[in-house]
Amino acid sequence: MKRKLIAAIGVAGMLVSIAACGSDDKSDSGSKKAGADSYKGQTLTVWAMDGSTPPNWTKDVTAAFQKKTGATLKFETQKWDGIQQKITTALSESTPPDVIEVGNTQTPAYAATGGLADLSDLKKEIGTDWAEPLNKSAVFEGKQFAAPWYFANRVVIYNKKVWADAGITGTPKTRAEFFTDLDKIKAKGKAEPIYLPGQNWYFFDGLTIGQGADLVKKEGDKYVSNLSDPKVAAAMELYKKYQSYSKAPKDKDEATPQQADVFAKGKTGAFVGMGWEAGTAIKANPAIEKEIGYFTIPGETAAKPEGVFLGGSNLAVAAGSKKQDLAKEFLRIALSDQFEGALSKESGLIPNKTSLNSNLTANPAGAAAAPAAGVSGGTTPLIPEWAPVENNPNPIKSYMTAVLNGKTPAEAAKAVEAEINKRLSQKN
Amino acid sequence: MSVQTERADRAGSAPADTIRKGDAPRGGPAAARKNRAGASVPYLLLLPALLVTAVFLGWPLVKDGMLSFQNLNPRQLILHLTEWNGFDNYSEVLKSSDFWKVVERSVFFTAANVVLTMLAGILIGLLLARLGKKMRLLLMLGLVFAWAMPMIAATTVYQWLFAQRFGVVNYVLDTLGWHSMADYNWLGTQFSTFSIVTLLIVWQSVPFVAINLYAATTTIPREMYEAASLDGAGGWKSFTSVTFPFLKPFLLATTFLQVIWIFKSFAQLFAINGGGPDRLTETLPVYAFVEGVGNQHFGMGAAISFLTIIVLVALTGYYLRIALKNEEDEL
Numbered sequence: 001m002k003r004k005l006i007a008a009i010g011v012a013g014m015l016v017s018i019a020a021c022g023s024d025d026k027s028d029s030g031s032k033k034a035g036a037d038s039y040k041g042q043t044l045t046v047w048a049m050d051g052s053t054p055p056n057w058t059k060d061v062t063a064a065f066q067k068k069t070g071a072t073l074k075f076e077t078q079k080w081d082g083i084q085q086k087i088t089t090a091l092s093e094s095t096p097p098d099v100i101e102v103g104n105t106q107t108p109a110y111a112a113t114g115g116l117a118d119l120s121d122l123k124k125e126i127g128t129d130w131a132e133p134l135n136k137s138a139v140f141e142g143k144q145f146a147a148p149w150y151f152a153n154r155v156v157i158y159n160k161k162v163w164a165d166a167g168i169t170g171t172p173k174t175r176a177e178f179f180t181d182l183d184k185i186k187a188k189g190k191a192e193p194i195y196l197p198g199q200n201w202y203f204f205d206g207l208t209i210g211q212g213a214d215l216v217k218k219e220g221d222k223y224v225s226n227l228s229d230p231k232v233a234a235a236m237e238l239y240k241k242y243q244s245y246s247k248a249p250k251d252k253d254e255a256t257p258q259q260a261d262v263f264a265k266g267k268t269g270a271f272v273g274m275g276w277e278a279g280t281a282i283k284a285n286p287a288i289e290k291e292i293g294y295f296t297i298p299g300e301t302a303a304k305p306e307g308v309f310l311g312g313s314n315l316a317v318a319a320g321s322k323k324q325d326l327a328k329e330f331l332r333i334a335l336s337d338q339f340e341g342a343l344s345k346e347s348g349l350i351p352n353k354t355s356l357n358s359n360l361t362a363n364p365a366g367a368a369a370a371p372a373a374g375v376s377g378g379t380t381p382l383i384p385e386w387a388p389v390e391n392n393p394n395p396i397k398s399y400m401t402a403v404l405n406g407k408t409p410a411e412a413a414k415a416v417e418a419e420i421n422k423r424l425s426q427k428n
Numbered sequence: 429m430s431v432q433t434e435r436a437d438r439a440g441s442a443p444a445d446t447i448r449k450g451d452a453p454r455g456g457p458a459a460a461r462k463n464r465a466g467a468s469v470p471y472l473l474l475l476p477a478l479l480v481t482a483v484f485l486g487w488p489l490v491k492d493g494m495l496s497f498q499n500l501n502p503r504q505l506i507l508h509l510t511e512w513n514g515f516d517n518y519s520e521v522l523k524s525s526d527f528w529k530v531v532e533r534s535v536f537f538t539a540a541n542v543v544l545t546m547l548a549g550i551l552i553g554l555l556l557a558r559l560g561k562k563m564r565l566l567l568m569l570g571l572v573f574a575w576a577m578p579m580i581a582a583t584t585v586y587q588w589l590f591a592q593r594f595g596v597v598n599y600v601l602d603t604l605g606w607h608s609m610a611d612y613n614w615l616g617t618q619f620s621t622f623s624i625v626t627l628l629i630v631w632q633s634v635p636f637v638a639i640n641l642y643a644a645t646t647t648i649p650r651e652m653y654e655a656a657s658l659d660g661a662g663g664w665k666s667f668t669s670v671t672f673p674f675l676k677p678f679l680l681a682t683t684f685l686q687v688i689w690i691f692k693s694f695a696q697l698f699a700i701n702g703g704g705p706d707r708l709t710e711t712l713p714v715y716a717f718v719e720g721v722g723n724q725h726f727g728m729g730a731a732i733s734f735l736t737i738i739v740l741v742a743l744t745g746y747y748l749r750i751a752l753k754n755e756e757d758e759l
Binding site for chain 1: 501502503505506507508592593611613615616702703704705706707718721722723724725
């Protein structure tokens with residue numbers, strides 16, 4: 001009886017303090033003192049993915065977190081390659097990283113493992129206006145297992161000098177115009193028109209979405225490969241045409257070598273990438289900064305941009321973390337309108353609330369990304385079964401390389417279907 | 429065979445010598461006591477090695493064996509669940525055609541590499557024996573450097589050498605007039621990927637074989653060659669009837685070691701192309717990793733690695749039998 005009473009008081013106390021944090025800023029600053037003392041000396045570890053945490057945002061968030069809680073914030077940057085294995089192992093440890101950035105296509109799988117903490121309370125508190133498409137991936141069996149952080153989709157990043165040298169003015173509004181421009185650069189013969197390795201499957205997924213198809217389909221109650229769909233083949237043919245303008249390896253993805261590093265050499269007309277990749281190029285060659293421009297990947301008609309894969313990232317709290325409250329404090333700060341807006345402004349990422357979208361106009365990459373995200377964006381199916389498909393060696397990538405090396409899309413699809421279906425039916 | 433017993437005799441006589449020397453001043457009953465205490469010395473000396481083996485090899489092996497009978501995926505790993513599923517993993521692996529393809533590939537890959545390594549190693553070893561002092565030192569240095577190179581560093585160097593766009597190899601071939609090789613993708617097909625890995629592995633393994641062989645040749649008494657030439661033996665004949673019989677046990681032992689090392693080579697294959705293209709260069713260790721850790725089917729991976737050990741034992745069984753038989757002969 002007594003224990004129940006204590007628990008009830010504890011819960012009530014927590015609710016009050018949460019309400020206090022959320023409702024208004026003044027009482028928040030009043031309770032700041034108490035918070036600062038209780039968390040003093042603690043360190044919160046946050047795993048963020050490569051490119052997610054731009055320098056100014058990171059600095060400001062760290063400072064704000066320190067000020068509010070008295071605890072230290074430690075960001076650890078992770079690479080996408082092999083991330084699933086890393087997260088699985090980390091979550092199984094007794095001291096996992098407290099907060100983890102999880103890609104939206106992989107979130108359902110982690111929610112299903114039971115390694116992520118239930119954040120339903122937090123959703124009620126700060127997430128009532130989170131953008132629905134982004135939030136979808138964070139909900140599993142009715143519970144909120146992560147907080148949506150940002151959306152990102154690819155744009156064309158181009159070298160203004162190369163384009164001007166080839167006599168091109170303005171940026172293409174349709175796919176046909178884009179190809180004409182690439183032809184002009186090719187005819188000029190001084191630069192590689194576009195750098196596109198054979199396995200940029202995010203771009204391919206975008207083209208697939210543009211054709212109105214999906215990589216997998218539901219058959220009965222099971223998901224199976226949809227690569228043999230003629231619409232997917234059409235998307236792959238488009239990819240092949242783009243790829244024919246590039247000397248990039250057909251069996252590598254955009255990270256080996258980093259396409260931004262190739263672009264930084266100044267001998268490449270364009271590449272399809274995330275806005276923040278321009279930063280990578282500038283870091284490799286500061287002189288390239290003034291030549292960099294962005295435009296939306298053009299579609300069939302000027303009215304509707306090309307389909308894009310809406311990569312999204314969620315922030316999840318490890319169920320095994322002993323700093324649940326502190327982790328939620330971090331989420332409150334990082335996902336606040338102030339910092340969410342700052343992130344969009346600095347990186348050109350699409351924020352988790354539509355009300356914050358105005359921040360994008362300040363960022364040229366964001367401005368180029370936004371038109372496509374709204375009308376042409378899509379994702380891979382948000383199901384736990386999807387994540388294994390992305391594991392290396394990714395069969396979608398094998399399919400792409402096979403087609404680029406001369407197989408027909410139908411043959412190539414046939415060759416990898418068994419593998420995809422096997423992965424989609426893996427039991428947990 | 430005679431060589432081996434002779435070697436064992438020599439080795440056996442060495443400790444006896446030292447005991448005799450040490451005991452000489454004291455002699456008598458003291459020596460007997462010392463001998464009794466000395467009887468446990470070999471076991472004490474063995475103990476650290478046995479302990480290390482048990483902790484770092486035995487225990488993981490037991491763990492691996494236990495995992496191979498479990499259904500262990502991310503969910504079970506994260507929630508620390510133990511779900512026994514009997515022989516499910518094994519039956520699933522043994523039933524998949526992929527596994528058998530990988531076994532076949534591993535065997536051929538090992539055979540090709542061992543043969544090439546042994547041939548190159550023997551030739552260089554014999555060359556070492558014939559070279560003058562300075563050239564021998566130079567060659568030895570080169571061999572030792574190749575041997576000392578860390579595996580991943582060497583793999584990275586090879587990756588760059590054979591890189592498609594900026595690799596030295598393509599550049600040289602192009603400059604020499606073979607223009608179609610300018611942007612050749614070495615990692616594009618199964619054969620060319622295996623060729624690079626083979627070159628890398630042979631380059632890494634040759635020093636051990638060559639230096640070993642050279643060391644072995646120094647044990648051949650000169651008189652044997654003189655006797656052979658008096659009997660009218662030419663170069664080839666004296667090789668087959670003097671050099672080769674002396675080297676045979678060394679060759680056997682080195683081949684045995686090479687089979688083990690090459691069969692289990694993982695870093696080179698995995699780092700160069702991740703077992704690609706299209707999983708066509710996955711040998712058993714890589715397959716176990718990709719299925720187990722990569723696809724997060726940890727129980728399945730454990731089962732595959734256990735089967736890998738069995739295949740390896742089968743491959744080396746022949747030598748093991750000879751070695752065990754020799755031991756018996758000598759006893």
